[in-house]
Amino acid sequence: MATGRDVAQLAGTSTAVVSYVFNNGPRNVSDETRAKVLAAAEKLNYRPNALARALSFGRTASVGLIVPDIANPFFGELARALEDAAIARGDLLLIGDSALDEDREAQIIAAFVERRVDSVVMVSIREHPDFSAFTQAGIPVVALHPVDRGSAASSVTIDYEAAARAAAEHLVSHGYDSIALLNGPYDSVGAGQHRRGFRAAVERADAPIRTSEVNSATSRADAAARALDWLARPDRPRAVTCATDEQAYGVLHAAHRLGLRVPQDLAVMGFDGTGHSAYAVPALSTVRQPIPRIAERAVGLLAEARGDPVHDVLGYELELRESCGCGAGMSYAAPAAPPA
Amino acid sequence: MATGRDVAQLAGTSTAVVSYVFNNGPRNVSDETRAKVLAAAEKLNYRPNALARALSFGRTASVGLIVPDIANPFFGELARALEDAAIARGDLLLIGDSALDEDREAQIIAAFVERRVDSVVMVSIREHPDFSAFTQAGIPVVALHPVDRGSAASSVTIDYEAAARAAAEHLVSHGYDSIALLNGPYDSVGAGQHRRGFRAAVERADAPIRTSEVNSATSRADAAARALDWLARPDRPRAVTCATDEQAYGVLHAAHRLGLRVPQDLAVMGFDGTGHSAYAVPALSTVRQPIPRIAERAVGLLAEARGDPVHDVLGYELELRESCGCGAGMSYAAPAAPPA
DNA sequence: CTGAAAGCGCTTACAG
DNA sequence: CTGAAAGCGCTTACAG
Secondary structure, rough: OOOOOHHHHHHOOHHHHHHHHHHHHOOOHHHHHHHHHHHHHHHHHHOOOHHHHHHHHOOOOOEEEEEEOOOOOHHHHHHHHOOOOOOHOOOOEEEEEEEOHHHHHHHHHHHHHOOOOOOEOOOOOOOOOOOHHHOOOOOOOEEEEOOOOOOOOEEEOOOOOHHHHHHHHHHHHOOOOEEEEEEEOOOOHHHHHHHHHHHHHHHHOOOOOOEEEEEEOOHHHHHHHHHOOOOOOOEEEEEEEOOOOOHHHHHHHHHHHHOOOOOOOOOEEEEEOOHHHHHHHOOOEEEEOOOOHHHHHHHHHHHOOOOOOEEEOOEEEEEOOOOOOOOOOOOOOOOOOOOO | OOOOHHHHHHHHOOOOHHHHHHHOOOOOOOOOHHHHHHHHHHHOOOOOOOOHHHHHHHHOOOOEEEEEEOOOOHHHHHHHHHHHHHOOOOOOOEEEEOOOOHHHHHHHHHHHHHHOOEEEEEEOOOOOOOOHHHHHHOOOEEEOOOOOOOOOOEEEEEEEEHHHHHHHHHHOOOOOOOOEEOOOOOOHHHHHHHHHHHHHHHOOOOOOOEEEEEEOOOOOHHHHHHHHHOOOOOOOOOOEEOOHHHHHHHHHHHHHOOOOOOOOOOEOOOOOOHHHHHHHHOOEEEEOHHHHHHHHHHHHHHHOOOOOOOEEOOOEEEEEEEOOOOOOEOOOOOOOOOOO
C-alpha cells in the first residue's frame, strides 16, 4: 500500500505536510499544497496506517468491549449501543466474547492490553474480576456490573436488588400464592442481589406466599432443562420471576412442553428487557435495563476518566406484558436513579 | 508502560535479545540470558506493544468480521465460532456491527483497512458489496453469502436454493394445501434464491397447492407486524416457510396473538437454525446452517488465501421439531455438499 | 550467542 | 507556510 512518503513525493512535498493535511493540523497548509496532496493521495489510494499513527500519537482510537456471551441478545444489543456511542466519538469498538470461559477472558484482556486499546468496557464472568492488567497499563475500565470496593474500575449499573424486588412485587400484586425465583448460580454476587430483592418483596406481602429458589446457568438450554423437571412436580409454583430473560425463555419453552398455559397456569417475569422479549410467546413481562443510556454513560465516563472510579446507578423500567398476567402491554414509569 | 528497552537495560542486554526471547526466535538465546530477560520483564510488568510489533513485522494477527446485526443470534453464534477459529490460530477477531446501515458498513471497512487487519470475514448488507478497499490493500476477504462473478472475494455458503427447497418440500410432505413463503425484501439476491427453491418444491407436489409470498425485513418485529395483518385474513395459509429464523419468531408471536395454534392451525418453518430455535414456543423446525464448519472453513481459506478466490458450498441439515407438525425433534441427514 | 543499527509509517517539535 | 529529523516500540538482517 501507498505510504505517506509516496504521497509526499508525488505531491512534491514532505511527509509532515501530508500529515497536516490528513489531520487538519496541527499546522496550516496552503490551499494549493493541500490540493496537490489530496490529489496524490487519491491517485495512490492512500490510507493512513492506523498502527503507525497510534504508535506515534499515543492513542489507538479504540475501545475494547468484553462480554460473556455474544450470542445472548442482551449483550448483542449492548454491543450495538456501545458501538454507536464509540463511533459518535470517532472511536472503533473492538468486541471480545469470552464465551463464558475464564481462560478466554484472560486471553482477550491480554490481547486488548497488547493492542493498547484506549479504554475498556467489561462484563466479566468472574466473581472478582482482576482489572490489574488494565490498570497497570493505564487503561481505564468501566464494568457493567457491581465491582468490589476499592477496585480501580468504574461501574455503570442499575440497582439490581431494587429491580428484582420490583419484579417480584408485581407478581405479588397479582395475588399469586406461590412464587419462585429462578436465579443464577447460587453463590454468585448477582444471585445474592436477586435473592435479597425477591425476599424483600415476598416478605412484605399481605397474604402468606409460598416461595422457593431454583438455580440455573444463564442460558435457555439450562433453564429449560431445570424447569422441565421442576415444573412437572405437583408443588410447582404459580409464578416464576427469573434473573435473566434467557432463563425466562427457557421457562416459557418448558411450560409449553409440559402443557402449562402462560399466564393462566404459570406466570413468568424476565429480567433484562431486550427487544426480543416483546416477541416471545407469550410476550414476556420483564425489567428493562436502559441499554442505550448505559452505553452512553460508559463511553462518557471513559472519555473523561481521570482520577477516582465513578459508580453510576441508572434507572430501570418494568415492562408489563402478557406473561405475568397483565393484558395488553403496559410500561410502568421508570424509577428514578437512586442517589449515587 | 515498560518497553523492551527498559527490560533490556534491567537485564543488561539488548532489545534484540528481548525480542528473541519473547518470540522464541528467530535467534537462539542462552538459558542464562533468557532467564534474566524473563525476570526483568516480570518485574517491570512488560507487555510487548502489539502496534509496534505489527508495524515492524507486517502482520497484525487480527481478522476482522463485519456482520449486519450483532443482536441477531445467528450472527452472535457466527461471531463466537469465528472467534474460536481465529484464536486457535493465534489471531484476534475484531467484530464490527454494521447495524444494517450502509454508511456504518463503510466506516467499519475503512477502520479495518486503516488498522491493517490481516483478513476479513464479511456478511454485507449490500446487494453488490464493494470489496475494493480490501483488495487494494491486499487484504483477502471471504464473504459468507454468494458474491458476484468476477469478485475478488472468496465465499463460504450453503446452497440456499436447495435448502429452501428442502424446507418447502418438507411442508409439502405434510400434505398442507396452502403454503406461503415469508421472504426477505423482494428484490434481494437472497430472496431470489429462497423463491426459486420454494417454487421448485411446490411445483412438484402431487396435489395442487395454493401458494403466496409475503416479504418483510429480517427482524422479528417487522415479520410479526406483517404476519399480524396477513394471518388474520380468512385466506391465510396453512403453513409458512420463512427465509430466516428471526422472521419465523415473528410469525410464532403473531400466531399466538391471533389465537392460532402452531402447528395445528399454522405450520411454521424457520431458516438458519441457531441454538435458540430449539427453545422457541413451540420448538422451531428449521434449516440448520453448519456454523462451526462455516467458521473453520472461512478462517482456513483466509490463512491459505493465495491466488484465485475460492467458492465453497457446505451442507445444511433439516431440523424437524414441533412447529412444522412433526412430533418429537428429529434431525434429518445432512445433504452432502454439492461439487465445488 | 549477542549487540548496534536500520527500518516499519506515522506525528510533531524545531528551524527556517 | 514548509522541510529535515527525531521518536513512538518493536523486528531482523548484519557484524562480530
